[in-house]
Amino acid sequence: MEKIIDKKEPGSPDGQDSKLEELFLNELKELYAAEQHQLRVLPMLKKAVSSQKLSNVLASHLDDTRMQINRLEMIFKLLGSGAEAHTSEAILGITREAEMVIEGTRAGTATRDAGIVVAAQKLEHYEITSYGSLAQHASTLDHDDIAELLELSLLEEKEMDELLTAVAENYINKEASRE
Ligand SMILES: [Fe+2]
Secondary structure (H helix, E strand, C coil): CCCCCCCCCCCCCCCCCCHHHHHHHHHHHHHHHHHHHHHHHHHHHHHHCCCHHHHHHHHHHHHHHHHHHHHHHHHHHHCCCCCCCCCCHHHHHHHHHHHHHHHCCCCCCHHHHHHHHHHHHHHHHHHHHHHHHHHHHHHHCCCHHHHHHHHHHHHHHHHHHHHHHHHHHHHHHHHHHCC
8 A cells, every 4th residue: 555644643653654544545536536527527417408407507516526626636735645536436337327318318308307417416425425434534534624625525515416406306307207
């Protein structure tokens, strides 16, 4: 396993990086890759939807995503590590599913929009789990400044998830049931 940080950390009295610290950095790299993936997937989804409300929600999360990538880069810096992305099998699978929704539905239908909401929420839930766990680990490892940055992104992801649910329930799903 590679060394994470050179300086002695409060949680590691012998100066060695703890296993949790290694796990934390690896998870950060996967989340960094997930956010970069999302930067490419969101415009693809936005282009494929017909609901203006859904399009707006996806567009606003694109701005959040850029900010979240900046935060992760700040975190790598605080840890004294270079920003590195490790793409997980999970994120590749979720992205492939989103592409399949577009391939498997007709353009201009609410059914396609409903499928795209599901695909976007799968991405959000992946990120909510990752940010939630990493914020906890950061606190445990006494990286309180990092925990705060992760909490900010976690809140944005939760808000996005709620917006998607609201758009689906109030506008898209009923229309899709009539197609
Ligand atoms: Fe995100």
